[in-house]
Amino acid sequence: MRNFAAAATKLRLAVSYAPNHDPHMRTLAASLLLLAAFTAQSQVINQSNFSFNPNLLTVQAGTEITINIGAPHTFTEVSEATWNANGNTPLGGGFNFNAGTHQLTLTVPGTYYYVCVPHANMGMKGRIVVEVNTDVADAELVPQVLVFPNPADRFLIVEGAMGGAVVQLFDAQGRQVLRQLMATDGRLDVVAVPAGAYVLRMTDQRGDLLTEQRVVIAH
Numbered sequence: 630m631r632n633f634a635a636a637a638t639k640l641r642l643a644v645s646y647a648p649n650h651d652p653h654m655r656t657l658a659a660s661l662l663l664l665a666a667f668t669a670q671s672q673v674i675n676q677s678n679f680s681f682n683p684n685l686l687t688v689q690a691g692t693e694i695t696i697n698i699g700a701p702h703t704f705t706e707v708s709e710a711t712w713n714a715n716g717n718t719p720l721g722g723g724f725n726f727n728a729g730t731h732q733l734t735l736t737v738p739g740t741y742y743y744v745c746v747p748h749a750n751m752g753m754k755g756r757i758v759v760e761v762n763t764d765v766a767d768a769e770l771v772p773q774v775l776v777f778p779n780p781a782d783r784f785l786i787v788e789g790a791m792g793g794a795v796v797q798l799f800d801a802q803g804r805q806v807l808r809q810l811m812a813t814d815g816r817l818d819v820v821a822v823p824a825g826a827y828v829l830r831m832t833d834q835r836g837d838l839l840t841e842q843r844v845v846i847a848h
C-alpha cells in the first residue's frame with residue numbers, strides 16, 4: 630500500500646506538470662501513471678540498527694528490490710542451514726552486498742536466506758520469498774515439477790521428469806555446469822557440482838521449457 634501511496638503522489642505531481650493547455654496530454658499522463666501505480670512492484674529492504682526491515686519479504690519473481698545498508702553491515706546470501714545456525718558462510722553464487730544502495734531482482738521462485746556477515750551470530754538476518762509470477766505464461770508449469778531434496782548433496786530427484794527430457798544446471802553467471810538427458814527415475818547426480826545456488830532448467834525433446842527453478846547444492 631505504501632508503494633501505491635508513493636505512486637499516487639507521483640501521479641498528482643505528473644498531472645500538475647503536464648501541459649495545462651492540452652487536456653488530452655493531461656489525461657494520457659494520468660492514465661499511464663495510474664497504470665504504473667497498480668502494477669508497481671518495487672520493494673525496499675532497509676538495514677536498521679542490527680536488523681533488516683522487513684526481515685521477511687514476499688515478492689513475485691522479477692520484482693526489483695532496493696536494498697539500503699550502512700557500514701559495517703552486509704547483505705549476504707547464505708544456505709538455509711547456515712541461516713538457521715546464525716552462521717555467516719556466504720552461499721557460492723549467491724548475492725552479496727556491502728554498504729550502499731543496491732538493486733536485486735530475483736527471477737527464480739524459491740526462498741532466499743541472507744545475513745549480515747559481522748552480525749549473523751546476533752541473529753541479524755532475513756528472508757526473501759520469491760513467488761511464481763502469475764503474469765508469466767510459462768510460470769504455471771513450475772509447480773508441476775518437484776525438485777528435491779533442497780539443498781541437495783549427492784543427487785537431485787526431478788519428479789515429473791519425462792524420459793528424453795534434458796536437464797541443465799546454470800550457475801549465477803549463467804554458465805552451464807551440467808547437462809544430462811533425463812532418465813525415467815528422475816535422478817540427477819550432482820556429486821561433482823560445486824556447492825552453491827543454481828538454476829535448474831528442464832526442456833522436452835522439442836526444446837520446450839518444462840520447468841525452471843532454483844536449487845541449492847551443499848556438500
Ligand SMILES: [Cu+2]
Binds near residue numbers: 679701
Ligand atoms: Cu550488521
